[in-house]
Amino acid sequence: MFRISVAVCGRGISKMLSSSFSGENALPSNLRIPSNLVDHARAKRPPPPSDSSLPVLRRCDAAVPVHLSPVQTWVETLERRDSKLLGLVDLHPDVFAVPTRIDILHEVELWQRNFKRISHAHTKVRSEVRGGGRKPWRQKGSGKARHGSIRSPIWRGGGVSHGPRGPTSFYYMLPMKVRVQGLKIALSSKLAQDYLHVVDTLNIPTPDPQYLMDLIRYRHWGESVLIVDAGEELPENILQATESLKTVNVIPAIGLNVHSMLKHEVLVLTLEAVKFLENKLLWHDERFTPLYPFKLPYTDLP
Amino acid sequence: MSFTKKPGGKALDILQNLPRITLANLRPEPGTKKAEKKRGRGQHGGNRSGRGHKGERQRGNRPRLGFEGGQTPFYLAIPKYGYNEGHSRRAQYQPLTLNRLQYLIDLGRIDPTQPIDLTQLVNGRGVTIQPQKRDYGVQLVGEGAGIFAAKVNIEVQMASEEAIAAIERNGGIVTTGFYDPRSLAVLCKPVPFFLSGQPIPKRMLPGEDMVPYYTDAANRGYLADPEKIQKARIALAQKYGYVLPDISKDELFHMLFMRKDPRQIFFGLSPGWVVNMTEKKILKPTDDKLLQYYNS
Numbered sequence: 009m010f011r012i013s014v015a016v017c018g019r020g021i022s023k024m025l026s027s028s029f030s031g032e033n034a035l036p037s038n039l040r041i042p043s044n045l046v047d048h049a050r051a052k053r054p055p056p057p058s059d060s061s062l063p064v065l066r067r068c069d070a071a072v073p074v075h076l077s078p079v080q081t082w083v084e085t086l087e088r089r090d091s092k093l094l095g096l097v098d099l100h101p102d103v104f105a106v107p108t109r110i111d112i113l114h115e116v117e118l119w120q121r122n123f124k125r126i127s128h129a130h131t132k133v134r135s136e137v138r139g140g141g142r143k144p145w146r147q148k149g150s151g152k153a154r155h156g157s158i159r160s161p162i163w164r165g166g167g168v169s170h171g172p173r174g175p176t177s178f179y180y181m182l183p184m185k186v187r188v189q190g191l192k193i194a195l196s197s198k199l200a201q202d203y204l205h206v207v208d209t210l211n212i213p214t215p216d217p218q219y220l221m222d223l224i225r226y227r228h229w230g231e232s233v234l235i236v237d238a239g240e241e242l243p244e245n246i247l248q249a250t251e252s253l254k255t256v257n258v259i260p261a262i263g264l265n266v267h268s269m270l271k272h273e274v275l276v277l278t279l280e281a282v283k284f285l286e287n288k289l290l291w292h293d294e295r296f297t298p299l300y301p302f303k304l305p306y307t308d309l310p
Numbered sequence: 311m312s313f314t315k316k317p318g319g320k321a322l323d324i325l326q327n328l329p330r331i332t333l334a335n336l337r338p339e340p341g342t343k344k345a346e347k348k349r350g351r352g353q354h355g356g357n358r359s360g361r362g363h364k365g366e367r368q369r370g371n372r373p374r375l376g377f378e379g380g381q382t383p384f385y386l387a388i389p390k391y392g393y394n395e396g397h398s399r400r401a402q403y404q405p406l407t408l409n410r411l412q413y414l415i416d417l418g419r420i421d422p423t424q425p426i427d428l429t430q431l432v433n434g435r436g437v438t439i440q441p442q443k444r445d446y447g448v449q450l451v452g453e454g455a456g457i458f459a460a461k462v463n464i465e466v467q468m469a470s471e472e473a474i475a476a477i478e479r480n481g482g483i484v485t486t487g488f489y490d491p492r493s494l495a496v497l498c499k500p501v502p503f504f505l506s507g508q509p510i511p512k513r514m515l516p517g518e519d520m521v522p523y524y525t526d527a528a529n530r531g532y533l534a535d536p537e538k539i540q541k542a543r544i545a546l547a548q549k550y551g552y553v554l555p556d557i558s559k560d561e562l563f564h565m566l567f568m569r570k571d572p573r574q575i576f577f578g579l580s581p582g583w584v585v586n587m588t589e590k591k592i593l594k595p596t597d598d599k600l601l602q603y604y605n606s
Contacts, residue, residue, distance in 0.1 A: 039329055052326065076317045101317030108321050114336040197331050200322040270333050296435045300502050305587060 050228040052202045056080045056096050065095040065208070066279055070290050076101040079199065083206050083279065086246075087213060091227050097206050097279065100286050102293060104199050106192045113197075115182060116190030116266045125178040134159045134167030188292045194269040195285070203230065205276045210237050210258070215248035220256055230273035236261050238280035261285060401446040403468050404437050408476055409454030411436070415462070425568045425577065426464040428489075432498050441495040450484065452476065463566045468523075474530060475546050481555040483566050487532040488524055490514040493575050500576070504585040509595070512573040512581035512604055532572060580604070 056062070068078050078098040084091055099105075134140065140159030147154055155162075161169040198204040212219060224233055232255040235246070240260055250258045257272065261281045269275055277285070287310045295308070302309065329335065349359040361368040376383045414420040419434035428448060431437050439445050447467025455476035462482040469484050477484050489497055493513045496503045515533075516524050524531035527538035528546075547554035557566055573581055582604035584593040595601060 041329055075315050079317060105317035105322060107318055108325055108331075110331065110336055111339040111342070113331065114338050117333065117336055194331075196318060196322065197325060200318065200325045201328075201330055202326070203330065267333070270331065270336075273330065299432065299435075300499055304501055304505060306501075 063095045066097045068100045079105045106196045119182045120267045122178045127176045129172035130174045131168040131171030137167045190266045194266045198275045210246045212245045215245040217249045232272040233274045234272035235276045236281045238284040403449035405451045406448045407453040408458040422462045439498045475550045479552045488516040509584045
């Protein structure tokens with residue numbers, strides 16, 4: 009009912025550009041996607057209209073700033089294959105509508121890749137290579153070049169002068185607020201580009217992985233889906249269904265991270281996951297600097 | 311407010327029509343990543359690799375910092391004098407202006423309806439105390455005495471006369487108390503201390519040099535005679551020219567007169583008790599010797 013047959017990239021930006029100046033109505037060449045990689049049947053849903061008849065299932069818990077208003081999106085269900093919309097949900101603008109900063113996403117992605125990295129590359133120095141204590145031949149008179157050891161870096165089989173030395177750690181921590189901002193930007197960009205879907209619960213009728221693939225295919229969600237639930241206990245059916253699937257993954261909300269969100273095309277959140285994320289991510293906007301590590305108890309820690 | 315900004319602004323509108331943000335689309339802001347200078351490679355990095363021409367500079371044999379070629383260096387030519395003698399043993403008191411105190415109360419970070427302690431100040435992030443760096447607490451400084459208008463029961467480690475006058479003029483109470491370094495660490499960060507499972511220590515009395523300060527009524531010391539303190543309040547009011555308000559008729563009279571025992575660190579908790587935060591229990595000692603020690 010809300011499908012508008014508009015091609016994903018081309019027409020939208022052309023409408024935007026044509027209002028400011030005429031003539032150029034195509035995307036720049038580095039942003040055009042070849043047609044075999046674009047799913048034309050996937051139409052971008054416009055945001056829910058303000059006069060929609062669907063009930064609002066969840067309002068924002070935290071206070072929304074006076075000059076902003078909550079973003080709204082639909083709530084779907086996974087019980088049936090066809091998409092029946094259950095209602096609307098209010099999302100806090102300071103989590104789901106923050107301005108996009110690709111450089112922060114880049115920083116957080118690099119950090120996620122590198123802070124765990126320990127490079128075990130190790131080479132032996134001339135003193136560690138077996139042998140080479142004795143002078144190979146006398147200094148003068150043999151007609152050969154002068155050498156002190158057969159394991160010097162000039163020699164074949166000798167030590168490496170400036171090679172990697174032992175396990176090296178690439179550990180560093182980005183400030184906590186930068187990492188939090190990265191999560192917020194990733195969530196906002198998923199919502200803005202229509203790759204975010206909110207679902208009421210993760211109860212599916214069968215543990216069959218084919219059911220999930222059919223559902224995703226039917227609804228034209230995308231190639232890879234990341235499903236997020238709030239608590240640790242996830243329903244059996246969905247765990248079994250996604251166990252054998254490579255492109256569909258379920259994680260608890262504490263495991264949400266920028267790398268996984270960017271790697272998977274679509275993000276599916278439950279209502280509890282939305283509540284959990286808003287609670288955790290909004291606290292950092294108005295907290296004191298830590299007096300002692302956050303691992304120890306605080307009265308206002310969510 | 312009738313004017314509502316669209317959350318995210320135009321950036322999110324434009325984003326709707328751009329390709330999906332993926333791992334392949336991320337890049338840093340142009341100009342943030344400057345390429346590292348590779349020594350010993352290429353036309354500009356090679357040749358002498360930025361080391362100069364011959365001599366100690368190129369050969370890495372320069373003398374130590376401060377060496378002046380044999381001339382008596384500056385740091386040895388200037389004679390010593392006891393400016394910094396024993397600097398690391400001197401007590402430091404972090405200043406707290408009345409301006410800052412009023413700011414904290416106005417923003418709601420400090421609650422004036424409860425006694426204000428160093429713990430409350432640190433919890434509201436009003437001051438930063440480092441007990442390990444010879445900080446012995448906080449000193450109340452008179453800057454902002456003109457605008458200060460809050461009735462508080464405040465306990466600090468030192469206070470200037472103007473600050474005492476400003477607080478008493480508004481109907482509050484100032485007390486100066488001494489905390490030895492271990493008690494100060496416990497007072498500033500109570501949660502890590504309680505989690506360590508140690509019993510609350512008893513506060514030590516001040517050393518010889520600070521006893522005259524804390525027994526003096528003019529400084530509102532906690533070891534001073536209460537009658538002398540009352541006389542000092544009246545004298546200060548006369549000196550600064552304000553009418554001393556009668557606190558005994560106040561509704562918050564009970565809170566304003568709450569004072570700590572000289573051996574007590576926290577209100578409501580005695581030395582010797584162990585606080586268990588996970589099970590929300592307090593354990594008190596029963597052995598005679600321990601009771602004798604903690605009550606002395």
